Amino acid sequence: MAQVFAYLTHSNGVLDDAALELATAAKAISSSPATAIVAGHGVDAVAASAASIFEKVIKVDHAALSYPNAEVVRKALVAVIPQGSVVLFAHSTFSMDCAPGLSIKLGASFVADIVGIEGVEGSSLKVVRQELGGEVSTHVDVDISAGSVVAVRPGTFAPDEGKGAQGSVTDRSADLGDLSCERKFIEVQTPEAGDVDITKAEILISIGRGIEDEENIQLAMELKEAIGKGAEVSCSRPIVDAKWLEATRQVGTSGCTVKPKVYLACGISGSFQHMGGIKGGYIVAINKNPNAPIFQVADVGVVANIVEFLPVLTEKIASL
Numbered sequence: 001m002a003q004v005f006a007y008l009t010h011s012n013g014v015l016d017d018a019a020l021e022l023a024t025a026a027k028a029i030s031s032s033p034a035t036a037i038v039a040g041h042g043v044d045a046v047a048a049s050a051a052s053i054f055e056k057v058i059k060v061d062h063a064a065l066s067y068p069n070a071e072v073v074r075k076a077l078v079a080v081i082p083q084g085s086v087v088l089f090a091h092s093t094f095s096m097d098c099a100p101g102l103s104i105k106l107g108a109s110f111v112a113d114i115v116g117i118e119g120v121e122g123s124s125l126k127v128v129r130q131e132l133g134g135e136v137s138t139h140v141d142v143d144i145s146a147g148s149v150v151a152v153r154p155g156t157f158a159p160d161e162g163k164g165a166q167g168s169v170t171d172r173s174a175d176l177g178d179l180s181c182e183r184k185f186i187e188v189q190t191p192e193a194g195d196v197d198i199t200k201a202e203i204l205i206s207i208g209r210g211i212e213d214e215e216n217i218q219l220a221m222e223l224k225e226a227i228g229k230g231a232e233v234s235c236s237r238p239i240v241d242a243k244w245l246e247a248t249r250q251v252g253t254s255g256c257t258v259k260p261k262v263y264l265a266c267g268i269s270g271s272f273q274h275m276g277g278i279k280g281g282y283i284v285a286i287n288k289n290p291n292a293p294i295f296q297v298a299d300v301g302v303v304a305n306i307v308e309f310l311p312v313l314t315e316k317i318a319s320l
């Protein structure tokens with residue numbers, strides 16, 4: 001069986017939660033321990049965190065890796081990953097930038113945005129993807145005879161809380177060859193703080209395109225008032241694009257990452273860009289389409305029209 005590697009992303013010295021999900025995905029592919037790869041500059045603490053999840057960690061440390069420039073990271077990965085390996089990424093804009101080229105460099109197959117692994121049969125890795133916005137699941141046989149690069153949709157594998165691995169970290173920085181590249185990193189621009197900080201809320205009432213009309217946003221605000229302290233209103237990107245709510249309330253890969261106790265997804269389909277911003281909590285999905293993809297990840301699902309459902313819920317909570 002091919003050796004499995006997991007490329008782990010991190011920011012501000014903290015490993016992204018997807019590391020735990022990649023550990024679960026790796027176990028679904030091979031019973032042999034997977035090797036995590038941490039690339040960056042001054043990443044000893046991140047590599048140590050990775051070693052609490054994975055038995056084997058490769059660290060590559062170089063000033064050119066300070067910012068995750070896909071072109072540079074790809075060169076670093078090619079330097080340390082043997083051909084014939086299965087390499088896992090968390091599916092993201094970064095992975096779409098880095099992983100396809102890596103598969104070409106390694107002469108391996110590539111599959112993006114998988115939501116499930118059904119197992120390995122011979123040289124075939126059987127994975128599940130979603131098509132047509134999640135309406136259809138496709139079962140894909142990936143030829144891994146020459147290795148494969150696989151991007152796993154965040155939020156679709158349970159985090160591997162593990163047994164608290166006491167892994168070893170191997171420093172392969174000396175093996176990095178030339179990391180020069182055409183693409184230059186300029187700066188990180190942090191968004192201005194808005195009037196609300198949805199990342200601190202314990203309960204998020206999150207509204208999506210299903211709210212239908214700007215006027216109906218008031219229904220979510222009224223529910224927030226009824227719940228009281230700890231509750232806040234957040235949203236999916238189309239609501240920000242329509243300028244119905246400010247960008248600081250957007251949850252997702254290009255918005256905020258949130259970890260509330262309860263996440264009420266109201267009229268949200270469950271795109272991976274949206275779900276990628278939810279890092280925990282009990283998800284209650286309210287959607288009028290019983291086949292909406294969000295129901296696959298929700299802890300509780302309610303098939304209802306939110307415009308009718310939200311006022312009833314507000315009234316019930318207010319009467320408690």
Ligand SMILES: Cc1cc2nc3c(=O)[nH]c(=O)nc-3n(C[C@H](O)[C@H](O)[C@H](O)COP(=O)(O)OP(=O)(O)OC[C@H]3O[C@@H](n4cnc5c(N)ncnc54)[C@H](O)[C@@H]3O)c2cc1C
Binds near residue numbers: 252256274292
């Ligand atoms: C590079 C990139 C980055 C992105 N980043 C983000 C991001 O950070 N966050 C984000 O959210 N999106 C992001 N997106 C957009 C993302 O791809 C989806 O388009 C978006 O998440 C869909 O939002 P939605 O679920 O509200 O809308 P839709 O996908 O249109 O879903 C609306 C849902 O509401 C349901 N519905 C309709 N009417 C009602 C009703 N009356 N009652 C109940 N249910 C109803 C429908 O059945 C449907 O499931 C990004 C896209 C790209 C390309």
